[in-house]
Amino acid sequence: MKQYNVGIVGATGMVGQRFAILLENHPWFRVTALAASSRSKGKTYREAVGSRWAMPTPMPEKMADMVIYDATGDIDEIVKQVDFVFCAVDMPKDEIKKLEEAYAKKECPVVSNNSAHRFTPDVPMVIPEINADHIQVINDQRKRLGTKRGFVAVKSNCSLQSYVPAIHPLMDLGVTKVLCCTYQAISGAGKTFETWPEMVDNVIPYIGGEEEKSEKEPLKIWGKIENGEIKPASAPLFTAQCIRVPVSDGHTAAVYASFDKKIPMEEIIKRWETYKGRAQELELPSAPKQFLHYFTEDNRPQIKSERNLENGMAVSIGRLRPDSIFDIKFVCMSHNTLRGAAGGAVLLAELLCAENYI
Numbered sequence: 001m002k003q004y005n006v007g008i009v010g011a012t013g014m015v016g017q018r019f020a021i022l023l024e025n026h027p028w029f030r031v032t033a034l035a036a037s038s039r040s041k042g043k044t045y046r047e048a049v050g051s052r053w054a055m056p057t058p059m060p061e062k063m064a065d066m067v068i069y070d071a072t073g074d075i076d077e078i079v080k081q082v083d084f085v086f087c088a089v090d091m092p093k094d095e096i097k098k099l100e101e102a103y104a105k106k107e108c109p110v111v112s113n114n115s116a117h118r119f120t121p122d123v124p125m126v127i128p129e130i131n132a133d134h135i136q137v138i139n140d141q142r143k144r145l146g147t148k149r150g151f152v153a154v155k156s157n158c159s160l161q162s163y164v165p166a167i168h169p170l171m172d173l174g175v176t177k178v179l180c181c182t183y184q185a186i187s188g189a190g191k192t193f194e195t196w197p198e199m200v201d202n203v204i205p206y207i208g209g210e211e212e213k214s215e216k217e218p219l220k221i222w223g224k225i226e227n228g229e230i231k232p233a234s235a236p237l238f239t240a241q242c243i244r245v246p247v248s249d250g251h252t253a254a255v256y257a258s259f260d261k262k263i264p265m266e267e268i269i270k271r272w273e274t275y276k277g278r279a280q281e282l283e284l285p286s287a288p289k290q291f292l293h294y295f296t297e298d299n300r301p302q303i304k305s306e307r308n309l310e311n312g313m314a315v316s317i318g319r320l321r322p323d324s325i326f327d328i329k330f331v332c333m334s335h336n337t338l339r340g341a342a343g344g345a346v347l348l349a350e351l352l353c354a355e356n357y358i
């Protein structure tokens with residue numbers, strides 16, 4: 001496989017740090033540029049991150065002395081050194097949109113963790129096991145941007161990375177409505193217990209904008225390409241409540257679903273256990289061997305025992321049973337900064353390379 005030079009835009013942040021760890025020994029990707037805000041420009045990665053390093057393993061030695069670029073001011077310099085960039089920045093949405101398109105227009109593909117472009121109709125929002133075919137819309141996006149190589153592709157929000165994978169293998173059984181309550185880790189807000197002590201022994205029943213994303217994004221993922229755009233699916237009906245809980249990493253969801261016909265529980269479990277997507281077919285380096293793991297024990301999946309399953313890229317499901325209002329209910333869980341953020345973006349980049357879009 002070809003080797004690719006990559007940049008991390010937003011390298012000093014929580015997701016950027018995850019990228020650094022995941023790319024340290026990646027078989028295809030080599031980090032050649034790091035960028036953040038103008039506050040970090042000119043500092044080494046070690047100096048710019050300082051006490052903010054929040055990963056369980058040390059900063060990669062080969063990146064620690066790299067000098068940080070200004071993500072907006074140094075675009076020309078950055079694009080000369082990379083084949084594509086990962087982007088995870090904390091900026092106003094309209095500025096992120098402009099920034100990502102600026103890289104794309106300089107013929108530098110952008111694989112983004114940010115939400116800014118998730119509803120741009122010709123930007124694919126991809127979970128490689130579910131809607132890998134959506135990357136074809138990049139051809140239309142390139143026409144709009146006037147580029148040959150450059151484009152923006154995004155991954156979806158971390159909250160839905162457990163329940164959309166669980167519901168997806170059941171979609172052809174006629175899923176009519178879904179209710180989910182998510183219990184989300186503090187790293188999803190870019191925080192640790194040190195930087196957010198109020199979260200110790202606490203639950204906060206509000207995560208700004210999260211419920212809208214949790215209800216709307218699944219429908220784009222299940223949408224179809226029509227006339228150069230992704231037209232969202234019209235079903236199932238979704239309702240979500242998203243709650244912040246005192247967990248470092250790992251989002252859990254309690255899910256209720258109804259179908260337009262009666263489905264045996266064994267059929268649902270069989271579909272989960274045998275499901276494979278494009279990421280498994282292509283044997284992408286970051287793809288879990290088994291995407292969905294079903295646990296029969298009443299007290300699983302648990303954050304501590306399951307979040308790192310298959311390097312944090314697998315989705316864990318348990319407690320499937322009939323419900324008295326909906327048809328079924330179950331609990332599912334995924335690692336929010338691995339599968340739900342940087343790991344999901346690395347997997348998407350692998351898909352884009354394997355399918356010759358990068």
Ligand code: NAP
Nearest residue numbers: 010011012013014015036037040071088089090188190341
């Ligand atoms: P974070 O820890 O606050 O890091 C923000 C990053 O953005 C830092 O590298 C920061 O650089 C950079 N930045 C801030 N202002 C900038 C500017 N004006 N120009 C260029 N760079 C700038 O945030 P995060 O948690 O990593 O999240 C980053 C993005 O990923 C957000 O859009 C978030 O919604 C998304 N996301 C996060 C998660 C998660 O689990 N945390 C999951 C999915 C998506 P400095 O260090 O120089 O300030």
